[in-house]
Amino acid sequence: MEMGKGTCRQIAIQVSDESLKADLEKYRQMALDMGATEAEIIPAGWVEVDERVLLKCQVPFCMHYGRCANCPPHAPPPDLVRQSFARFKWAVLFKADAANVADLADMARYWPNGQKEQRRSLDIVNEIESQAFADGHYLAVGFSAGSCQDGLCGGHFCQMLDSGRCPFYLRARPSMEAVGIDVCDLINKIGWQIYPIYRRVDPALVPCAISVGVVFIR
Numbered sequence: 001m002e003m004g005k006g007t008c009r010q011i012a013i014q015v016s017d018e019s020l021k022a023d024l025e026k027y028r029q030m031a032l033d034m035g036a037t038e039a040e041i042i043p044a045g046w047v048e049v050d051e052r053v054l055l056k057c058q059v060p061f062c063m064h065y066g067r068c069a070n071c072p073p074h075a076p077p078p079d080l081v082r083q084s085f086a087r088f089k090w091a092v093l094f095k096a097d098a099a100n101v102a103d104l105a106d107m108a109r110y111w112p113n114g115q116k117e118q119r120r121s122l123d124i125v126n127e128i129e130s131q132a133f134a135d136g137h138y139l140a141v142g143f144s145a146g147s148c149q150d151g152l153c154g155g156h157f158c159q160m161l162d163s164g165r166c167p168f169y170l171r172a173r174p175s176m177e178a179v180g181i182d183v184c185d186l187i188n189k190i191g192w193q194i195y196p197i198y199r200r201v202d203p204a205l206v207p208c209a210i211s212v213g214v215v216f217i218r
Ligand code: SF4
Pocket: 068, 069, 070, 148, 149, 150, 152, 153, 157, 158, 159, 160, 161, 165, 166, 167, 168, 169, 172
């Protein structure tokens, strides 16, 4: 969005079902227009926060654990996240398939190809959240795929942890998994496919590689 060209709508505590439905559909379409393969409006209650997801950040250590201000143990804690999500009714969920599975499944191709995949999902989440805010859904909040240390900072040292100055302070945000969202459970609920990506996987055996984002609207 060009600076100074954004729309602005009155913030209302109550909105009609018709108006909310139209907005949700607009955000779903935004995701598709920005490169998502599929996008759906989902009940917020479908999103499960599970401490086991956060345990996987530490056992064994993820390379971002403790090294990124948006990753555990610095990310919002699960009780805060769970209680906050319970106040929402609707969210927009999307997935973006990597054009080349190897971009995400082959470590030799991850830089810079997989990094760009993560950044695209971050951008989609940011745009939808910003538009929802402009439309008066002032509590809208979104989470993306992968650490912003990869998606925005190219894997370099987190400047937010170092100096308190994040160069991407309005773009950086925790990933879905960093706040304990069980992404695999959600993908299965909606009927999409997700496969395990790990260091030794043969990319030729991976049917699809996706990055996922979710924006809670109301
Ligand atoms: S974008 Fe970079 S500096 Fe900002 S929180 Fe993420 S890793 Fe840290």
